[in-house]
Amino acid sequence: xxENNIARGIALMVAATLMFTLMDVFAKALSTRVxxxxxxxxRYLVQMxxxxxxxxxxxxRVVHTRHLGLQIFRAIVLLATTGFFFFGFKKMSLIETTxxxxxxxIFIMVGAAVFLGERFGVRRALAAVVALIGAMIILRPGTxxxxxxxxxxxxxxxxxxxxxxxxxxxxxxxDVWTSLFYTGSVAALVLCVMVPFFWQPxxxxxVPHLLGVGLFGTMGQLLLIRALSMAPASVLAPFTYVALIxxxxxxxxxxxxxxxxxxxxxxxxxxxAGLYVWHRETRIKIS
Numbered sequence: 394x395x396e397n398n399i400a401r402g403i404a405l406m407v408a409a410t411l412m413f414t415l416m417d418v419f420a421k422a423l424s425t426r427v428x429x430x431x432x433x434x435x436r437y438l439v440q441m442x443x444x445x446x447x448x449x450x451x452x453x454r455v456v457h458t459r460h461l462g463l464q465i466f467r468a469i470v471l472l473a474t475t476g477f478f479f480f481g482f483k484k485m486s487l488i489e490t491t492x493x494x495x496x497x498x499i500f501i502m503v504g505a506a507v508f509l510g511e512r513f514g515v516r517r518a519l520a521a522v523v524a525l526i527g528a529m530i531i532l533r534p535g536t537x538x539x540x541x542x543x544x545x546x547x548x549x550x551x552x553x554x555x556x557x558x559x560x561x562x563x564x565x566x567x568d569v570w571t572s573l574f575y576t577g578s579v580a581a582l583v584l585c586v587m588v589p590f591f592w593q594p595x596x597x598x599x600v601p602h603l604l605g606v607g608l609f610g611t612m613g614q615l616l617l618i619r620a621l622s623m624a625p626a627s628v629l630a631p632f633t634y635v636a637l638i639x640x641x642x643x644x645x646x647x648x649x650x651x652x653x654x655x656x657x658x659x660x661x662x663x664x665x666a667g668l669y670v671w672h673r674e675t676r677i678k679i680s
Contacts, residue, residue, distance in 0.1 A: 398443055398603070398623045399623070399624040399625075399628060400621035401620075401623055401624075402469045402619075402620045402621070402622075402624030402628070403624065403627055403628070403629060403632055405616045405617075405619050405620035405623070406616075406620040406624075406629045406632045406633065407615070407632055408616045409612075409613045409614075409615075409616035409617040409620060410613075410632070410633050410635050410636045410639065411499045411635075411639055412472040412609045412610070412612045412613030412616060413436060413609070413610070413613040413617075413636070414487070414491070414636055414639040414640050414643060415489070415605070415609045415639075415643070416436070416605070416606055416609035416610045416613060417478070417482070417487055417491070417640065417643075418487070418605075418643045418647055419603075419605035419606045420432055420436075420478075420479050420482055420606050421482045421487055421647075421648065422601050422602055422647070423599065423603065423606070424479065424482040424483045425483070426596070426599060426602075427583060427593055427599055427603075428591040428592070428593050429476070429479045429480050429483070429591075430584065430587055430588055430590075430591035430594065430605055431588060431591060431592065431595075431603070432479055432603065433472070433475060433476055433479060433559045433580075433602035434584040434585070434587075434588040435604070435606055435607050436475060436580075436584045436607050436610045437472070437475075437522075437576075437577050437580035437581040437584055437604045437607070437610075438581045438584070438585070438607065439577070439606075439607020439608060439610070439611060440573070440577030440580075440581070440607060440610060440611040440614065441522065441574075441577040441578045441580075441581040443577075443607075443608075443611050444570065444573050444574050444577050444578075445578075448570050448574065454568075454665065455568060455570050455571050455574055456525075456571070456574065457571070458567060458571050458575070459566065460563050460567065461569070463559060463562070463563055463591030464563065464567075464571070464572065464575040464576075464579075465575065465579055466559060466612065467556055467559045467560060467563065467572070467575065467576060468575050468576045468577075468579035468580050469579065469580075469583075470552050470555050470556045470559065471552075471553075471556045471576050471580065472579075472580040473548075473549070473615075474549045474552040474553040474556055474586075475546045475549075475580075475610075477544075477546060477549030477552060478490060478494075478543050478546060478549045480542065481542045481545045481546040481549065483542060484540050484542040485540065485542050485543060486644055486648065486652060487636070487640040487641075487643055487644040487650060488640050488641050488650060488652045488656060489531065489543070489546075489652060489656055490546045490640075491639075491640035492531050492636055492637060492638050492652075492656050492657075492659060492660035492663070493531055493543065493546045493547055493550060493626075494546065494549070494550050494552055494553070494633075494636065495633070495634055495636070495637065495660060495663045495664055496524050496525070496527070496528050496663050497550045497553050497554045497557070497633065497667060498631050498633060498634070499524040499663070500550065500551060500554035501554045501557050501558060502520075504554055504555070504558045505558060505561070505625070508562070510556055512518070514623070520666040520669055523662060523665070523666040524662070524663045524666040525608060526660030526662060527658075527659045527660070527661075527663035527665075527666065528547065528659065528663065529659075530658055530662060531543070531659035531660065532655055533655060533656060535646070538583075545626065557617075557621065560572060560617070560618055561621045561625070564618060564621050564622035565622075569615070569618045569619050569622055569667055572618045573611075573618055574613055575613055576614060577611070582610050586675045591651055597660075599642065606679060617631075634664050634668075637660055637664070
């Protein structure tokens with residue numbers, strides 16, 4: 394039964410990654426047309442409305458949580474994650490932001506050892522260093538290729554790793570809908586206060602994109618929370634690497650983005666470090 398849960402968790406993680414990359418396509422398309430705060434507002438408002446409607450027959454039970462402070466913390470960290478990435482889209486391609494995000498599995502593995510009691514050793518530490526080197530290859534600080542927007546993406550990666558670890562901890566004894574409700578509602582309420590100060594007139598063609606950001610983001614969150622409730626964070630983390638495939642395809646198809654060599658080299662270094670740790674961990678568990 395446990396093996397079936399892990400297999401399902403991996404499948405859900407891949408599906409969640411697909412949803413998030415589709416959300417990124419819509420957010421990237423909006424990045425030069427509307428204010429980023431508006432896009433964030435749509436992302437979480439749609440989630441709050443959709444989840445509230447779905448769970449309305451049992452809303453009182455869903456709202457009940459044993460980790461109120463941690464649920465609010467999760468929501469704020471996830472909002473920060475999305476904000477960093479959406480602002481990064483203004484000057485970076487999908488594949489560049491996605492490649493930098495692939496350092497998050499290393500952060501998650503290290504964090505899982507420190508905060509969730511999972512194993513940690515010298516090899517993981519070395520893998521973390523190698524992954525950081527891969528990130529530097531993509532960032533290329535000190536060259537013309539470097540942009541401060543890349544640092545926003547890196548900050549988003551740290552926030553996402555924190556969110557994933559908190560979600561894994563909460564998912565041990567919380568309903569998946571409870572976690573989804575709080576991540577959407579807290580962020581939406583914060584953004585409803587902010588958005589009037591950043592509002593720009595919308596074109597009718599912007600509305601489907603805003604809805605797409607919200608719907609794909611909501612589906613991704615539901616699948617991610619469910620995946621993290623079924624399998625360890627350190628086991629699921631490497632499977633987010635499929636985002637590189639999805640983002641490469643979407644970037645070429647929708648934006649005609651063809652990244653240069655260092656982006657792919659850095660991504661391969663990061664992926665290699667993550668897969669090495671994952672291989673070591675699974676081999677130890679089997680033996």
